[in-house]
Amino acid sequence: KQEVTQIPAALSVPEGENLVLNCSFTDSAIYNLQWFRQDPGKGLTSLLLIQSSQREQTSGRLNASLDKSSGRSTLYIAASQPGDSATYLCAVRPGGGYALNFGKGTSLLVTP
Amino acid sequence: NAGVMQNPRHLVRRRGQEARLRCSPMKGHSHVYWYRQLPEEGLKFMVYLQKENIIDESGMPKERFSAEFPKEGPSILRIQQVVRGDSAAYFCASSRDGNQPQHFGDGTRLSIL
Numbered sequence: 001k002q003e004v005t006q007i008p009a010a011l012s013v014p015e016g017e018n019l020v021l022n023c024s025f026t027d028s029a030i031y032n033l034q035w036f037r038q039d040p041g042k043g044l045t046s047l048l049l050i051q052s053s054q055r056e057q058t059s060g061r062l063n064a065s066l067d068k069s070s071g072r073s074t075l076y077i078a079a080s081q082p083g084d085s086a087t088y089l090c091a092v093r094p095g096g097g098y099a100l101n102f103g104k105g106t107s108l109l110v111t112p
Numbered sequence: 113n114a115g116v117m118q119n120p121r122h123l124v125r126r127r128g129q130e131a132r133l134r135c136s137p138m139k140g141h142s143h144v145y146w147y148r149q150l151p152e153e154g155l156k157f158m159v160y161l162q163k164e165n166i167i168d169e170s171g172m173p174k175e176r177f178s179a180e181f182p183k184e185g186p187s188i189l190r191i192q193q194v195v196r197g198d199s200a201a202y203f204c205a206s207s208r209d210g211n212q213p214q215h216f217g218d219g220t221r222l223s224i225l
Binding site: 036 | 116118145152153155156157160168170171203214215216217218219
């Protein structure tokens with residue numbers, strides 16, 4: 001059974017800092033890994049999707065890496081802004097499956 | 113181009129009542145997935161449906177919960193005889209096919225009095 005863990009559970013940083021969010025998973029047989037953003041009372045917004053054959057994906061100030069063999073992914077946020085404050089979720093889709101396995105998320109607060 | 117639409121956004125029920133949650137997938141999507149987010153927990157998969165078929169309901173509680181995705185109309189998640197432990201956010205996602213990324217709706221927040 002795939003277990004997905006996100007560390008830290010919460011993070012508070014001043015505006016402008018670069019930061020890294022971590023995600024680990026127990027079964028390396030994955031189809032893809034996805035990072036989402038969830039704002040309070042809202043749904044999930046997909047940020048980056050990394051296929052199992054890829055090592056990283058970039059979008060603007062966001063960069064996500066994937067090391068399948070060690071069961072790890074990181075989400076790097078450059079030059080953080082208060083508008084980045086949200087909960088960030090990591091989700092792993094297993095190989096041969098379709099149900100996403102989510103971590104509990106990292107709650108990020110960027111202070112002005 | 114509308115995204116995944118869920119309604120109602122908020123639903124309040126008393127213990128023992130029925131709750132019906134609706135999900136309209138994105139245009140061109142025929143695959144629907146339901147997830148539940150309990151307080152302080154991550155999202156958990158419940159059920160995967162295609163038009164008129166339940167493909168995988170391994171995450172559904174054995175009793176009181178059912179789901180359908182008819183040929184016409186939205187997908188429905190139905191919870192009978194609700195209990196306080198059913199209070200959660202229920203999210204629907206859709207995809208064009210089983211290999212494509214899932215797009216999520218804004219969820220239905222269910223509160224049981």
